[in-house]
Amino acid sequence: MENLEAITFAMAAFFSFLLWRVLYSCWVLPIRAYRKLAINGFSGPPPSFPLGNTTEMKKTKRVESSSSSSTVSNDIHSSVFPYFAQWQKSHGKVFMYWLGTEPFLYIADPEFLKKISSGVMGKSWGKPTVFKNDRKPMFGDGLIMVEGDDWVRHRHVITPAFSPANLKAMTSMMVETTKSMLDRWTGLINSGNPEIEAEGEIITTAGEIIAKTSFGMNFENGRAVFKKLRAMQVTLFKSNRYVGVPFSKYLCLGQNLEAERLGKEIDALLLSIIVDRKKSMVENGGGKQHGQNLLGILLEETHVEGQKGRKLSTSELVDECKTFFFGGHETTALAITWSLLLLAVHPMWQHELREEIKQVIGDGDIDATMVAGLKKMSWVMKEVLRLYPSAPNVQRQVRGDIQVDQDSIIPDGTNIWIDVVAMHHDYDLWGNDVNEFKPERFKDDLHGGCQHKMGYLPFGFGGRMCVGRNLSAMEYKIMLSLILTRFSFSLSPNYIHLPSIMLSLRPMQGLPLIMKPL
Numbered sequence: 001m002e003n004l005e006a007i008t009f010a011m012a013a014f015f016s017f018l019l020w021r022v023l024y025s026c027w028v029l030p031i032r033a034y035r036k037l038a039i040n041g042f043s044g045p046p047p048s049f050p051l052g053n054t055t056e057m058k059k060t061k062r063v064e065s066s067s068s069s070s071t072v073s074n075d076i077h078s079s080v081f082p083y084f085a086q087w088q089k090s091h092g093k094v095f096m097y098w099l100g101t102e103p104f105l106y107i108a109d110p111e112f113l114k115k116i117s118s119g120v121m122g123k124s125w126g127k128p129t130v131f132k133n134d135r136k137p138m139f140g141d142g143l144i145m146v147e148g149d150d151w152v153r154h155r156h157v158i159t160p161a162f163s164p165a166n167l168k169a170m171t172s173m174m175v176e177t178t179k180s181m182l183d184r185w186t187g188l189i190n191s192g193n194p195e196i197e198a199e200g201e202i203i204t205t206a207g208e209i210i211a212k213t214s215f216g217m218n219f220e221n222g223r224a225v226f227k228k229l230r231a232m233q234v235t236l237f238k239s240n241r242y243v244g245v246p247f248s249k250y251l252c253l254g255q256n257l258e259a260e261r262l263g264k265e266i267d268a269l270l271l272s273i274i275v276d277r278k279k280s281m282v283e284n285g286g287g288k289q290h291g292q293n294l295l296g297i298l299l300e301e302t303h304v305e306g307q308k309g310r311k312l313s314t315s316e317l318v319d320e321c322k323t324f325f326f327g328g329h330e331t332t333a334l335a336i337t338w339s340l341l342l343l344a345v346h347p348m349w350q351h352e353l354r355e356e357i358k359q360v361i362g363d364g365d366i367d368a369t370m371v372a373g374l375k376k377m378s379w380v381m382k383e384v385l386r387l388y389p390s391a392p393n394v395q396r397q398v399r400g401d402i403q404v405d406q407d408s409i410i411p412d413g414t415n416i417w418i419d420v421v422a423m424h425h426d427y428d429l430w431g432n433d434v435n436e437f438k439p440e441r442f443k444d445d446l447h448g449g450c451q452h453k454m455g456y457l458p459f460g461f462g463g464r465m466c467v468g469r470n471l472s473a474m475e476y477k478i479m480l481s482l483i484l485t486r487f488s489f490s491l492s493p494n495y496i497h498l499p500s501i502m503l504s505l506r507p508m509q510g511l512p513l514i515m516k517p518l
């Protein structure tokens with residue numbers, strides 16, 4: 001009898017504790033954070049806990065853009081972020097909103113961003129813990145997610161891998177991979193099928209290129225890693241629906257477990273690649289034979305200096321390979337995809353670029369030294385990344401209160417969401433032609449005539465700016481030059497203009513193009 005009473009008491013205590021934990025995470029903590037932010041003058045759409053503003057965000061209908069090829073509208077903010085566009089009308093360009101119980105400070109005002117970021121070093125910024133946990137199988141503790149002194153160490157080791165000499169060594173592989181995509185297109189066209197789904201084609205090819213540049217893909221194990229990485233991305237995106245809501249991972253348990261399983265399989269495959277490389281480096285006395293891919297370069301560096309203590313551990317190298325893949329292939333592929341769309345509706349610019357290619361490259365193959373000479377192509381890339389930024393937002397988490405002005409702080413732990421799409425489409429910053437495709441605005445001005453230096457952020461800002469931006473510019477120019485040299489193209493009548501966010505900004509219904517060999 002006494003035993004039964006003791007068990008009943010223990011169970012009651014356990015369930016009371018559980019209830020308290022749920023109440024504490026779902027109401028007490030967020031209400032406290034809410035009050036603290038309100039005292040500091042930050043407000044926004046009223047949240048309801050534990051869902052925050054998630055319900056409203058899901059309910060807000062996107063404004064459908066035109067689907068006709070002749071009227072493709074670049075005015076996309078209200079269609080890709082309809083809730084932010086709506087909240088901006090009543091709360092301005094800086095406001096608070098809540099993903100579940102996580103407070104986010106929304107910023108679309110470059111002057112405010114400058115004010116709060118000027119005193120914060122790259123290593124002192126955090127990345128939202130809520131996304132870190134959610135995207136762990138994708139990025140692990142790679143450079144995109146790592147913080148503090150670890151970030152300094154990773155960045156220090158990785159930056160030299162993107163040096164011009166190392167990038168140069170990757171060009172011929174990029175040319176070969178692109179050419180085999182174009183041969184496939186020619187085959188399709190010759191068999192009477194001139195419509196090519198360009199988005200899928202470019203993403204697959206860029207994925208192959210980045211897998212080769214990141215970890216030196218050979219056909220069998222490289223393809224396996226590539227397929228699993230893509231599958232994990234799709235799975236994770238599906239399970240991303242209630243980010244920030246406490247215990248929400250149990251709502252999508254199946255998908256989360258699937259992502260974890262894929263993550264472990266990918267880690268094991270990458271690990272075996274790394275172990276093989278290390279072994280052959282030891283056998284070859286640490287020679288330079290692996291220098292053509294980022295992993296090889298990182299291994300060389302750690303091999304030479306690492307005798308006294310490696311700079312990146314093996315599991316960190318695995319995470320960096322995944323980070324390069326996810327951070328690098330879709331962003332670059334989408335920059336090319338959106339360029340093809342805009343060039344299809346602006347044939348004059350196709351002509352301009354072909355003329356430039358003729359002058360700079362002639363009839364031979366493009367090499368790394370020619371890339372810098374493609375000036376007009378640089379303007380086009382910049383303008384495309386302005387209108388359709390592949391990375392549509394940048395996120396941070398505040399580690400330690402940030403003083404905004406005399407009587408206002410952004411409290412420690414607040415997440416920050418920088419709406420890059422909004423700033424790139426802001427009339428106040430760019431003028432009345434903000435939504436027009438005008439590459440020439442970048443002719444004499446790095447910022448394209450933007451009224452504020454922090455109003456144009458396709459590659460992020462400060463110390464944490466994209467480490468792969470030169471690699472992506474090179475890949476962009478190589479792929480686009482080869483496409484433009486072999487084909488002219490127009491938009492298929494089947495194209496539906498539906499730019500949407502799936503981590504990156506992509507055309508939801510793909511990009512069917514009508515290709516004509518030249």
Ligand code: HEM
Nearest residue numbers: 143144324327328331332390391459460464466467468472
């Ligand atoms: C058009 C192509 C690309 C775009 C638009 C892009 C965009 C960005 C942006 C906006 C950030 C800043 C994120 C932040 O501040 O939180 C970033 C960081 C980063 N990107 Fe890229 N990226 C591109 C290509 C690449 C490529 C090709 C690679 C590597 C192969 C790469 C690897 C990274 C890494 C590792 C970081 C983290 C840097 C750090 O936190 O120190 N990116 N990228």
